[in-house]
Amino acid sequence: MTAARDIMHVGAECVRTDQSAADAGRIMAEKKVGALPICGPDDKIKGVVTDRDVVVKVVAQGRDPSTFPAGDLNQAEAVTIGADDSIEEVLSTMIHHQVRRLPVIDGRALVGMIALADVVRNVPAEQAGKLTEALSID
Structure with a gap:
């Protein structure tokens, strides 16, 4: 069985809730990624x-990224996947929560990230098509 840890990118880094949106942008640019988990002082995602x-x-709202807290960009619910969860569970979680990226946790520790492309590369074409269709923006 393929697990989340088998397809994830290791070494994911958090932006902290008390850091700025500009900090988040800098970290994404340095890491060459398009998303970061947001972690609180307790390291919880x-x-x-x-x-x-x-x-x-x-930026588009005219706010200052250097003073806008990254923590204010949180979603209503943090969606994660366990490192030992199956790729089918990853697929189901992405579809159910309509997300293209998932932080991967082992216990409470962040161990990686999975993007839509990682899943698509590792599932049969039919499942990849269903996932892509389910997450497509109208």
Whole structure:
């Protein structure tokens, strides 16, 4: 059985809730990623911020990214996947929560990230098509 840990990108880094949207953007640029988990002072994942979130919710609204808290970009619910969960569970979670990226946790520790492309590369074409269709923006 293929597990989340088998397809994830290791070494994911959090942006902290008390850091700024500009900090999030800098970390994404340095890591060459389009999303970061947002972690609180307790290291618990509070959500995920994307490069699109920074642009649409901060820059396009005329807000200052250097003072806008990254923690204010949290979703209502932090969606994660366990490192030992099956790829089928990853697929189901992405579809159910309509997310393209999932932080991977082992216990409470962040161990990686899975993006839509990682799943698509590792499932049969029919499942990949269903996932892509389910997450497509109208």
